[in-house]
Amino acid sequence: MKWKKLLFRKTRERPEEPKYSVPKIKAETDCEIRTAVFGDLEAINKIDKTCFGEGAFDFGYAVDSSDYETFVAEKKGFGIVGFAAIEIYPEHDADQAYNTLIGEIPKSGVVYVMTLDVLPEFRRRGIGLKLMRAIEDASNTEIRLHVAVANEPALLLYGKSGFRKTGFRHDAYGDGKHAFLIKKELA
16 A cells, blocks of 8 residues: 555555554435534533543634634534544744644645544544545645554545545654654645
């Protein structure tokens, strides 16, 4: 797999080969992607806690701020089953946390993906890809993010979406877990 070779090349530590098998994706045609509203906050925080446990954030700031955009995936009969929270960098804006992680001042229109979460029982159905399309529509130059080296399903999603590795961070989350820095340039 070309994506795996690209990801694991030139890293200080070479992680074990993923043991994750890739089943066929059953596309969710009855799943709508829309911009989150404040009333979605409880569901968004619950999904993040399900996906990340105690490391979950409170996304109130990302739903109710002009600097952020949050998209939800809503499935008929089930409600919100996933979401993506992004930060959009206007011209000449340099957020210190972003610069520390990525290492440069972002250009206008750059989108930083803070998280993309889909409930476990709804994964591998194309919902993450639909959320990625909404993120791409929000950017006019490029999309950047970091992803845990051990998060094979996310690496597959981002590889399928056209991202490429740009860096590697040891102990990126403060708990000994490493991360790849990846980006996708939009033409």
